[in-house]
Amino acid sequence: MIRFDNVSKRYPGGQEALSQVSFQLAAGELAFLTGHSGAGKSTLLKLIMQMELPSSGQLFVNGQNLNKLSRRQLPYYRRAIGVVFQDHQLLFDRSVFDNVALPLAIAGYDPRDAARRVRAALDKVGLLHKEQQNPASLSTGEQQRVGIARAVVNKPALILADEPTGNLDPALSAEIMRLFEQFCGVGVAVLIASHDLSLISRLQHRMLVLDQGRLISGMDGT
């Protein structure tokens, strides 16, 4: 699903955020991306989302070489990826339902058909009863779950999550992780950046460890 071939990212000014990173992530696989702050976790996710472009190396997602992706193709590429943000990036000018419906509206789905999928996604994260509320009125954990519902509503082949449990207590964090495990069970590749080592070491999944931009462990799936 994801393949990094000697990918490096150097910011202007010489700072090297990633250097010579290579790894693969298969469909249906869940992996954690971990490391200290500034180790390059966010940069790696941004490269997959094409919010940043690599300085060198090749990057394949879903069989597509991202170096050959034009600006015009970019939105269509992004539709196949569900992203969960640490600060959840919900829009407070609309209801929970409309937040989750956003990716479907963007893809141009008929609102009636979209509604069914939005409800299914909200049901999945246990928030169907709050669909008409404003996300601002929800707790942090609930907001994070709305973000997850939005990430999965378009049935993405790949889910990226950046510190999805960053602001949550251990019980809520475990609950969120269980959700992600369910998704990978149905064939979705999931890559979760997290530095919550105590939590992720308990979950028996592969760990990609970044240290100062270098991948020091987990590159071969062991």
Add this chain to the structure above:
Amino acid sequence: MARTPPPPRGGASRRQAPRPPPPPRPEPRRGGTSVPVGRKLGRFAQHQLAAVDSLLRLLSDPLGTLLAALVMGIALALPLCLALLLQNLQGLAQNVDAAGTLSLYLDAGLAPARQEALATSLRERDDVKDVTLITPAQALSDFERNSGFQNVLAGLDKNPLPPVLVLTPRSLDVDVLQNLQRHVATLNGVDLAESDLTWLQRLRALVNLANRLALLLAVMLCLGGLRVIGNTIRLAIESRRSEIVVVKLVGGTDAYVARPFLYCGFWYGASGGVVALLLSVLCLFVLSDPYARLLGSYGSDSVLHGFSLSSGFGVVAGAALLGWLGAKLSVLRHLRAIEPR
């Protein structure tokens, strides 16, 4: 993604060309839900949704929308009113075509018998259709009646007006008329020969000049309107920045992101056009009475005409187009700069 201070985009810039059409993406059947993938809307339905959505958004802030529409409307109303007035004047200038007459102001001291003799000799000319003599007394009473200066005139010890011969030529041809004018001006006892034609020519030249001015004014004010809409849209883009970032992250195309703003500009323009029409109708209402009185004093029963239904519709459509264009310019300048970092 964690939002770190945005580093300048380094390395290779995204390729711009060539731009192959986006490949049709096979619908993934994975995911956490088992609801089938739905039908997609056609392009028209998507536009319809965006148009209605942006209209509702504008209506949810009636005061702000009204203010923007007013600014646009006033900018458009000025050239519109001017155009309306000119359209009426032009119609008038065409109508008075038939009234090409020569006014012969005679020497003030000319004896009444000589005046009559002059009139008779002129009537015998082939190129003259009719001659009317207006004696100083007649002229004075006419003037008193029409001008409203009775009191002032009563204070004069003698009638200052000369006798006048009003000469109606057979032909309305400008050259014939000018020849006739040159000839009669040399006649004994004639002080001054003035033709309505010069007045008409002046009026036409004036209307032409005013037309140009109105056009210039319209162009400048339209540019101003464009700027106003562009600025309003820029603020709207700024206030929805976080939404734009999220939309781009979940796969919104540039066109999708721009669409609500373009429709927003469209609605601003259209409402500005309606306001401009209402304002010009108001101007029409205020001006029609004095206009009719002014023209009445020239013996015309012409009234001020407004816009036809189709040209009114054209004004609104043009204003909407202008709004769309203003939004487009603003979107081109500001929307691309907002990228998720």
